[in-house]
Amino acid sequence: xxxxxxxxxxxxxxxxxxxxxxxxxxxxxxxxxxxxxxxxxxxxxxxxxxxxxxxxxxxxxxxxxxxxxxxxxxxxxxxxxxxxxxxxxxxxxxxxxxxxxxxxxxxxxxxxxxxxxxxxxxxxxxxxxxxxxxxxxxxxxxxxxxxxxxxxxxxxxxxxxxxxxxxxxxxxxxxxxxxxxxxxxxxxxxxxxx
Numbered sequence: 414x415x416x417x418x419x420x421x422x423x424x425x426x427x428x429x430x431x432x433x434x435x436x437x438x439x440x441x442x443x444x445x446x447x448x449x450x451x452x453x454x455x456x457x458x459x460x461x462x463x464x465x466x467x468x469x470x471x472x473x474x475x476x477x478x479x480x481x482x483x484x485x486x487x488x489x490x491x492x493x494x495x496x497x498x499x500x501x502x503x504x505x506x507x508x509x510x511x512x513x514x515x516x517x518x519x520x521x522x523x524x525x526x527x528x529x530x531x532x533x534x535x536x537x538x539x540x541x542x543x544x545x546x547x548x549x550x551x552x553x554x555x556x557x558x559x560x561x562x563x564x565x566x567x568x569x570x571x572x573x574x575x576x577x578x579x580x581x582x583x584x585x586x587x588x589x590x591x592x593x594x595x596x597x598x599x600x601x602x603x604x605x606x607x
Contacts, residue, residue, distance in 0.1 A: 416599045419526075422471030422485040427570065431590040432484075437599070442483070444470030448498065456491045460523035461534060463487035468527040482528040482602050488589045490565025491519040497565045503555050506566035510554065513565065513576075515545035520565070520587045524595055528602040535598055537591035539582025541569070546576060564589075 418438040421428060432439050446466045450459055467485030475483070490497040492512050500506035517540055526533040546554075560566035560573060567573030569580075569587045585592040 414596065414600065416596070417603050418481050419599070420471055420475060420481055420483045422467045422483050425486075425589055427588045428486060428590045431585055431588060431592060431595075435592060435596065439484070442471045442474050444474055446470050448487075450496050450498075454496075456489055456494065456496050456519075456521055457523075457536060459496055460487045460489050460521050461525070461536065464523040464525040465532055465534070468525040468532060472527045482526050482599070484524065484526050484595070484598075486522055486524045486590050488520065488522040488564045488587075491521055492516070499562055499564055500560065500566045503561075506555055506560055507551055509566040510546060510551045510560075513543045513546075513567070514551075515543060517542045517579075518565070520569075520582075522583075522586045522589060522591055524590065524598060526598045526602055528605065530605055533598045533601055535591070535594035537583045537586030537594050539580060539584075539587050541577055541587060542579040543576050544578050550576070 416437045420442050421439045422442050422444055424443045444467055448463055464485045464487040468483050471483040471485060497509050520539045520541055522537045524535050557572055559568050559571050583591045
């Protein structure tokens with residue numbers, strides 16, 4: 414498939430890798446937005462709002478640049494309808510890992526594509542089953558620092574995979590950019606332009 418050249422509104426190296434895997438020509442913009450959860454906000458509403466805000470903020474940064482679509486994404490880990498974003502510190506990461514231990518959780522990634530018309534959206538929801546983790550497992554994983562900037566405090570594509578017993582859904586979605594849904598949005602946007 415030939416995808417249009419885009420801007421990626423993300424600092425995530427994993428999202429860059431996934432776009433490269435798709436052979437998408439892109440440049441990075443890195444908008445700063447407030448990622449706080451609003452009172453009463455559902456997980457789906459949260460990830461969609463954050464992805465939309467990133468896409469719009471990325472577009473606003475490019476007002477003088479040649480127009481290309483701006484792709485943004487947001488990923489959250491969901492446990493009992495509670496949103497787990499990136500940990501604020503090791504104590505927060507430990508709390509998250511203890512709650513993931515021996516349980517199944519959801520990983521929800523919303524993607525938004527801001528083109529010349531309205532935003533296009535997609536959401537990927539996957540289930541991940543963690544093995545029971547000992548205190549020593551958690552201590553070791555925290556010592557690696559790998560999960561310090563990841564939703565839910567772990568990386569599916571890294572050492573965190575050691576703890577995963579089962580995945581149902583999109584592996585790339587768990588990484589932070591569901592390839593299938595991204596391809597569909599890029600295709601839809603390019604068809605709208607024709």
